[in-house]
Amino acid sequence: MRVMIVGSGGREHALACTVARSDAVETVFVAPGNPGTAAEAKVTNVDLPPDDFEALASFAERRAADLTIVGPEAPLVAGIRDHFDACGLKCFGPSRAAARLEGSKSFAKRFMARHGIPTAACEVFTDAAAAERYIRGRGAPIVVKADGLAAGKGVVVARDVEEAVEAVGHMLSADRFGEAGHQVVIEDFLVGEEASFICICDGEQAVPFASSQDHKPRDEGDTGPNTGGMGAYSPAPVVTPAVHDRIMGEIVNPLIRGALADGMPYQGFLYAGLMITPDGSPSVVEFNCRFGDPEAQPVLARLRSDLAELCLRAVDGRGLEGATLEWDTRAALGVVLAAGGYPLDYDKGDAIAGLDDDLPDTKVFHAGTAVSDGTVVTAGGRVLCVVGLGEDIAAAQSLAYQRVATIHWRRMTYRRDIGFRALQRAIG
Ligand code: AMP
Numbered sequence: 001m002r003v004m005i006v007g008s009g010g011r012e013h014a015l016a017c018t019v020a021r022s023d024a025v026e027t028v029f030v031a032p033g034n035p036g037t038a039a040e041a042k043v044t045n046v047d048l049p050p051d052d053f054e055a056l057a058s059f060a061e062r063r064a065a066d067l068t069i070v071g072p073e074a075p076l077v078a079g080i081r082d083h084f085d086a087c088g089l090k091c092f093g094p095s096r097a098a099a100r101l102e103g104s105k106s107f108a109k110r111f112m113a114r115h116g117i118p119t120a121a122c123e124v125f126t127d128a129a130a131a132e133r134y135i136r137g138r139g140a141p142i143v144v145k146a147d148g149l150a151a152g153k154g155v156v157v158a159r160d161v162e163e164a165v166e167a168v169g170h171m172l173s174a175d176r177f178g179e180a181g182h183q184v185v186i187e188d189f190l191v192g193e194e195a196s197f198i199c200i201c202d203g204e205q206a207v208p209f210a211s212s213q214d215h216k217p218r219d220e221g222d223t224g225p226n227t228g229g230m231g232a233y234s235p236a237p238v239v240t241p242a243v244h245d246r247i248m249g250e251i252v253n254p255l256i257r258g259a260l261a262d263g264m265p266y267q268g269f270l271y272a273g274l275m276i277t278p279d280g281s282p283s284v285v286e287f288n289c290r291f292g293d294p295e296a297q298p299v300l301a302r303l304r305s306d307l308a309e310l311c312l313r314a315v316d317g318r319g320l321e322g323a324t325l326e327w328d329t330r331a332a333l334g335v336v337l338a339a340g341g342y343p344l345d346y347d348k349g350d351a352i353a354g355l356d357d358d359l360p361d362t363k364v365f366h367a368g369t370a371v372s373d374g375t376v377v378t379a380g381g382r383v384l385c386v387v388g389l390g391e392d393i394a395a396a397q398s399l400a401y402q403r404v405a406t407i408h409w410r411r412m413t414y415r416r417d418i419g420f421r422a423l424q425r426a427i428g
């Protein structure tokens with residue numbers, strides 16, 4: 001099988017490695033990929049941008065790719081799946097219609113209300129004065145979200161009413177998020193522990209991946225500004241077998257049935273960002289129409305099943321009936337190494353040392369890197385994700401940080417407490 005992966009981040013590096021592990025896969029193209037994917041066996045980077053659907057489809061056709069797997073949300077929300085369908089090419093990822101579950105938070109909220117999926121109560125506003133009245137009536141803490149895609153930067157969890165009103169002002173009036181900010185969703189603050197629950201879906205059923213947990217805030221103890229994710233681990237102990245069953249029964253299966261009933265069958269990775277309340281009730285914080293990043297790096301490091309074959313089955317009519325996923329029973333934990341300044345303006349172009357050191361049961365995934373004069377340099381906010389595999393979260397954590405200690409660049413930064421919630425639980 002020949003597979004094309006669309007995207008260039010750490011998630012796509014993990015997808016490419018996972019797909020390449022299968023004996024049935026002879027070649028993996030990554031468009032455009034990164035220096036990490038370029039170095040993998042069987043993997044070739046292709047210099048095409050993820051938003052040029054014509055060029056991607058014509059490459060897939062010319063090079064006889066049997067399947068294309070789309071990594072990031074932007075091309076999915078813009079309709080890459082529909083374009084590939086129209087060209088008669090197999091593409092794994094939701095249609096433009098289904099990807100709106102990530103592309104528009106107000107759409108996702110209406111969908112959840114219609115299909116009885118638990119999520120925080122909310123209202124949608126285009127008018128700042130009306131939003132302010134609602135916030136003052138509702139009180140804080142309260143959460144303000146730009147409606148459209150905002151690269152993880154469109155959410156403000158406001159501790160007081162003034163902060164929420166200011167966030168609405170920024171989003172609606174100052175036009176900081178462009179199109180994404182023309183509507184805001186204001187929702188109740190949910191209390192609990194977050195978990196990421198990702199499934200592979202064929203339109204009629206969903207097969208869950210191992211659970212995971214991300215650390216979105218930049219600083220230790222889950223403080224500081226929100227980021228795309230500073231580290232993740234799998235499994236997430238907060239997702240007990242009972243919680244797992246509730247997530248499937250109350251959220252994932254109703255979504256699959258609801259999407260089908262609404263005429264937009266959901267095929268692709270489905271990411272449910274959840275809050276698990278102290279009594280074990282799951283509630284949806286957000287849906288994403290793709291795999292999580294950095295969740296993909298630790299979750300896929302544990303996957304033993306043939307991912308490309310499952311993705312192909314999901315879109316070629318065979319379906320996922322009877323499919324189960326096999327897992328390495330060990331835990332995996334990934335630490336994101338970020339450039340100084342991230343998530344605001346960050347440094348670029350710093351030479352990275354230590355990439356060639358090798359430590360068994362660890363893997364360095366590239367996200368924001370480039371090659372300059374033959375050296376790998378930083379080129380993005382989240383630069384690398386270092387994953388360790390171990391008997392439990394503590395062992396995986398210790399190994400990941402051992403590998404992190406061998407990597408350096410100017411003003412490299414990372415959190416030293418990835419996995420702390422799971423470890424607290426283990427201690428009791
Ligand atoms: P999102 O981009 O929607 O995932 O939001 C980013 C982060 O904001 C989430 O990972 C949560 O930590 C936090 N957040 C979003 N919505 C809520 C909510 N209703 N209650 C509490 N925290 C939230």
Ligand code: GLY
Nearest residue numbers: 214229292293294
């Ligand atoms: N790590 C969060 C996300 O992928 O949206």
